Every structure is written in structure tokens, then in C-alpha cells.
Amino acid sequence: MSKSVARLLAESLEAHDVDRIYCVPGESYVGLTSVLVERNSMQLVVCRHESGAGFMAVADGRLRSRAGVAMVSRGPGLSNAMVALHSAHHDCTPMVLLIGHVERRDVGRQALQEQNYSVLLADTTKLVIEVIDPDQASEALARAFHTAESGTPGPVAVILPEDIFDLETEEPVDLPRARVVSGPRSEDLDRLADMLAASERPLLLVGGAMLADVVADPSVTDDLNRLSEEWVLPVSPTHRRPQLFDATHPNYGGYMGIRVPPAQIAEMKNTDLMVALGERMTDPVSQSYSFPTPPEPQMPFVHVWPDANEVGRIWRPSLGMPCNPSEVVRGLLKRGAPPDASKRRGWVDGLHKIHRDLLAREWEPTTDGVNFAAIVCEVDKHLDPDATITTDAGNFASFVHRYIGFRQGQVFLASVVGAMGSGMPMAVAAALRRPNTQVVAFLGDGGTLMTGNEIATAIQYGVNPIVIISDNAMYGTIGMHSYMRYPERPFMDGTRLTNPDFAAWARAFGAEAITIRDESDGIARAFDVKTRPVVVHCLTSALQMSAWRRYSEGESLP
Numbered sequence: 001m002s003k004s005v006a007r008l009l010a011e012s013l014e015a016h017d018v019d020r021i022y023c024v025p026g027e028s029y030v031g032l033t034s035v036l037v038e039r040n041s042m043q044l045v046v047c048r049h050e051s052g053a054g055f056m057a058v059a060d061g062r063l064r065s066r067a068g069v070a071m072v073s074r075g076p077g078l079s080n081a082m083v084a085l086h087s088a089h090h091d092c093t094p095m096v097l098l099i100g101h102v103e104r105r106d107v108g109r110q111a112l113q114e115q116n117y118s119v120l121l122a123d124t125t126k127l128v129i130e131v132i133d134p135d136q137a138s139e140a141l142a143r144a145f146h147t148a149e150s151g152t153p154g155p156v157a158v159i160l161p162e163d164i165f166d167l168e169t170e171e172p173v174d175l176p177r178a179r180v181v182s183g184p185r186s187e188d189l190d191r192l193a194d195m196l197a198a199s200e201r202p203l204l205l206v207g208g209a210m211l212a213d214v215v216a217d218p219s220v221t222d223d224l225n226r227l228s229e230e231w232v233l234p235v236s237p238t239h240r241r242p243q244l245f246d247a248t249h250p251n252y253g254g255y256m257g258i259r260v261p262p263a264q265i266a267e268m269k270n271t272d273l274m275v276a277l278g279e280r281m282t283d284p285v286s287q288s289y290s291f292p293t294p295p296e297p298q299m300p301f302v303h304v305w306p307d308a309n310e311v312g313r314i315w316r317p318s319l320g321m322p323c324n325p326s327e328v329v330r331g332l333l334k335r336g337a338p339p340d341a342s343k344r345r346g347w348v349d350g351l352h353k354i355h356r357d358l359l360a361r362e363w364e365p366t367t368d369g370v371n372f373a374a375i376v377c378e379v380d381k382h383l384d385p386d387a388t389i390t391t392d393a394g395n396f397a398s399f400v401h402r403y404i405g406f407r408q409g410q411v412f413l414a415s416v417v418g419a420m421g422s423g424m425p426m427a428v429a430a431a432l433r434r435p436n437t438q439v440v441a442f443l444g445d446g447g448t449l450m451t452g453n454e455i456a457t458a459i460q461y462g463v464n465p466i467v468i469i470s471d472n473a474m475y476g477t478i479g480m481h482s483y484m485r486y487p488e489r490p491f492m493d494g495t496r497l498t499n500p501d502f503a504a505w506a507r508a509f510g511a512e513a514i515t516i517r518d519e520s521d522g523i524a525r526a527f528d529v530k531t532r533p534v535v536v537h538c539l540t541s542a543l544q545m546s547a548w549r550r551y552s553e554g555e556s557l558p
């Protein structure tokens with residue numbers, strides 16, 4: 001039966017179980033939006049900026065372990081969405097970006113807002129698919145979702161010329177491909193089991209691909225816990241994946257993220273076997289490519305990642321396993337723990353003690369504003385076991401990683417690569433995806449005025465995140481880097497910000513607002529509001545540059 005291409009696309013999205021699309025409308029794709037609105041089979045969330053829409057789709061991709069979907073208009077719309085694409089690409093997050101395009105007959109003329117997408121997106125997407133033949137529209141979507149979700153996940157762009165939507169087609173919906181799960185070779189599993197059995201001081205890193213497996217199948221969490229307990233293995237969640245292991249579990253071996261505190265990393269470096277389970281091994285995780293050292297790691301190194309292109313790309317692992325990490329966990333459990341696994345108890349306890357000491361809720365007052373540590377410690381007391389925490393990029397987030405004892409039922413969302421502007425949109429997406437659960441966003445004053453306007457989207461769609469703004473009147477992270485590199489230069493110069501009253505700003509949107517001027521100002525009431533978003537505006541110390549560093553001493557605190 002003949003139908004319009006727009007309808008075929010809508011049915012294809014439905015077949016891929018898309019229930020929500022984040023967008024900023026554009027004239028280039030009204031042909032598709034009008035059909036989507038008419039069918040009403042999925043929610044169109046109209047955002048205030050394409051970066052906001054993009055980050056919401058990234059968050060959705062992370063929350064579902066399926067591609068999140070955003071829709072933007074040609075040149076200008078896409079350009080605004082680039083930061084989210086960059087983030088999804090680096091963070092290995094599945095995402096499909098639908099982009100309206102000029103009419104096919106005008107392609108190449110530099111028609112209004114035309115862009116060469118294959119050139120522009122070459123280094124921020126896994127694939128760019130231009131739909132030239134309207135009969136291939138559904139096939140294009142099926143390929144986009146499959147590519148976005150398989151191997152190393154990432155963003156895929158689908159380019160939709162504006163003249164195709166009303167054309168008629170006889171093509172059927174191209175149905176979704178089954179999810180591909182790859183297991184380890186049994187000889188590799190045997191070798192890993194032998195290496196682990198022989199190891200006195202193993203280190204088990206768990207990262208993004210493990211998290212994707214957990215989201216797809218929550219029982220993976222129990223398997224991981226059992227492996228750690230039966231095999232007596234310390235588990236270290238990697239950069240911005242803290243929810244993979246309970247911070248208070250006695251086998252928690254310390255967080256392997258950006259700038260691990262000296263005491264922790266010194267002990268970690270005594271390992272005799274590093275196993276990266278579903279961690280791509282990024283710059284922050286590898287401690288700026290020093291642990292392990294490329295290309296030859298300083299200790300035996302096992303790399304498990306569901307994509308052979310990635311295993312061996314930078315390091316020469318002792319054993320490379322291009323498969324789903326959860327399958328490795330299950331395979332090891334089946335083989336059974338070595339009889340002398342308890343020989344590692346002292347090693348695991350030692351790592352855990354350093355972590356617990358660092359997690360201690362200790363902080364000291366400052367002279368120029370609130371020590372953000374106090375706020376984060378207070379928030380931690382109010383977090384539900386299934387709360388979502390999002391952070392934007394900035395030094396205020398170091399307090400979140402230091403002082404929040406993440407639990408496995410909690411959800412953490414941020415741009416792993418550290419793109420500013422992610423915190424608020426991700427909170428909106430999480431609140432939509434996880435109704436009736438707490439969603440708390442931590443933002444800096446810098447990031448707030450990048451995408452904070454998406455609080456309007458929260459209000460429009462009736463979701464109520466709690467937004468905590470650390471206002472130190474500067475781009476603090478950069479101030480710190482500048483100070484560390486050039487201590488003789490005036491602190492804050494080049495990074496100072498003149499801010500609005502964020503409480504008044506929040507109220508103008510219809511949100512509730514609380515101002516914190518002192519560590520003793522309570523924020524408990526932020527958790528009681530529940531009927532609209534709450535913004536907690538903290539007048540934060542600039543001298544307390546991060547959870548680890550204070551200006552006057554110029555030294556790490558611990």
C-alpha cells in the first residue's frame with residue numbers, strides 16, 4: 001500500500017520503539033513533524049536550543065541503552081547540536097540525529113542553510129546517511145539505529161531532504177535488527193581465569209560498556225557483585241560511571257577517574273594485573289596515558305571492549321577480548337573462583353581503606369563563600385536509593401565525586417568527555433524518563449548560562465528536577481589550571497564572571513528558588529517541593545578551587 005515517506009519514517013521510528021524525540025523545530029522537516037504530531041505515537045519534546053535537545057537525547061541513550069533521538073534543522077540547527085554529538089561520540093553513547101536538509105535539486109548550490117554533512121560530521125559521528133532515494137528512508141533508519149547501538153556505540157546522523165516527506169512510497173518498514181551480544185572465546189576466558197587466579201594484586205576497572213550491559217539487563221549488577229565477592233577482586237568504576245559499584249562495598253577499590261588522589265593512585269599502581277571490563281581506556285581513566293603506559297603497559301593488561309577496532313588501538317594488551325563485558329563476568333562465574341582467592345583480601349582491604357578515608361565527610365570553612373563540600377554532603381543525606389544525579393562539567397563536580405557515596409540503584413549522568421552544558425538537559429531527560437524519582441542536577445555558574453534555559457523545558461513538560469548551582473563567579477576550573485601553571489599571575493583574571501541573581505532567574509521561569517549564603521543554610525526543603533523545579537543558588541567559595549585544592553595553600557588538601 002502506498003503511503004507518504006513521512007509516514008513510513010514515523011512507522012519506522014515506532015518500530016524501533018522510539019517513544020520520545022527531542023527537537024528544535026525547523027522548516028526543513030515540518031513534513032515529518034506534522035505527521036508525528038498527527039500520529040501522536042511518540043512525545044515530541046520541543047527544546048530551547050539544539051545543544052539542549054542533543055544532550056537530552058544523549059541522556060536518553062544512556063538511560064535506555066538504546067539510541068536516544070534528536071531532530072534538528074539543517075546548518076544552524078545542526079551547528080548548535082554539535083557539542084552533544086561530540087560528547088556522544090567520545091562517550092560511546094548511542095544516538096540518532098535526524099537532520100532536515102535542503103531540497104535534493106538544490107544540493108551543492110550552497111542553498112539556504114545547506115551544509116555538507118559528511119564533511120562536517122566526519123569526526124563526530126559513526127556514520128552519516130543521506131537519504132537520496134525516498135524508497136530507502138526506512139532502510140536508512142534501520143541502519144542508523146543498528147550502527148548507533150552496535151560495537152562501540154555512538155551517534156549516527158540521518159539527513160532528510162525536505163522534498164521527500166510528501167512523496168509516496170510502496171516500501172515496507174525495515175524492522176529493527178536484533179541486539180547483537182558477543183561472547184568471549186573459551187580459550188581467552190581460560191587464560192583470563194588463569195591470570196586472575198595467579199594475581200596477588202588485581203585491579204578490575206568497570207566502565208561504559210559494562211554500564212550499557214547493566215542497563216540492558218539489570219541482573220548483570222548481581223553477577224558483577226558475585227564475581228567481586230567470590231573471586232575477591234577490587235572493583236573500580238571508571239570516570240563518570242560511579243554507579244557501577246557501591247561506594248561502601250568492602251571491595252570498592254577506589255574511583256578511577258580524572259586526577260585520582262595521590263594516595264589512591266600510588267597504591268593502585270602496585271597492581272600486578274589490570275583488567276579493564278568494558279572501559280575504552282580514555283585519557284582521564286588512564287591518568288593521561290600513564291597508567292597503563294602506551295603502547296606497552298607496565299603490568300599485564302587485559303582489555304575487554306565490544307569492538308575489536310578499539311582493543312589494541314593504543315595499548316598492546318596481554319589479552320584482548322572484543323566482546324560484551326557482562327559475558328566475561330558470566331563466563332568467569334561459571335568457571336568458579338580459585339580456591340586461594342582470599343589471598344587478595346589484604347590488597348582489597350588496603351585499597352578500600354584509602355577510598356573510605358578519602359570519602360570521609362571532612363571539609364573546612366573558607367573565607368569567601370560557601371565550601372561546596374558542605375552542600376554536596378548535605379545533598380547526599382537526602383538522596384533516594386534510586387535517585388538520578390547529573391553534573392555539568394566544572395570543578396564543582398569534583399565535590400560530587402568525592403563526597404557522594406554512589407549506590408548501584410542510583411543513576412549518574414554527565415558528559416563523560418567533559419562538555420559543558422550537559423547537566424541541565426540531562427536532568428530534564430532523566431526526569432522525563434524516570435518519573436516520580438528524585439533528579440538532582442549540579443551545575444556551575446558557567447554551565448548554567450550555557451544550557452540552563454532548558455529549565456523552561458522542564459516547566460513546559462511538567463518535570464521537577466532539583467538544580468544546585470555552584471556560583472563562584474568564575475570559570476573556576478580554568479582559573480585553577482591557570483593558577484597551577486602560572487601561579488604568579490593574578491588569580492581569577494581571564495575567568496571572572498558577572499552573574500545574575502540565579503534565584504530570581506529561576507523564579508522568572510516559574511521554578512522555586514533557595515539561596516545559600518552559609519554552610520548552615522538548610523537545603524532540605526528543596527527535596528520537599530516536588531511540584532515544580534527547584535533551583536538552589538549557592539554563593540560558593542572561589543578559593544576552594546576543587547574538592548582537593550584550595551587557592552591560598554596552592555597545594556592538594558589531603
Ligand SMILES: Cc1ncc(C[n+]2csc(CCOP(=O)(O)OP(=O)(O)O)c2C)c(N)n1
Nearest residue numbers: 394395396419420444445446447475476477
Ligand atoms: C562547552 C565547553 N566549553 C568550554 C569548556 C572548558 N571548561 C571546562 S570547565 C570550565 C569552567 C566551568 O565553569 P563553571 O561552570 O562555573 O564551574 P567551576 O569550574 O567554576 O566549578 C570551562 C570553561 C568545556 N569543557 N566545555
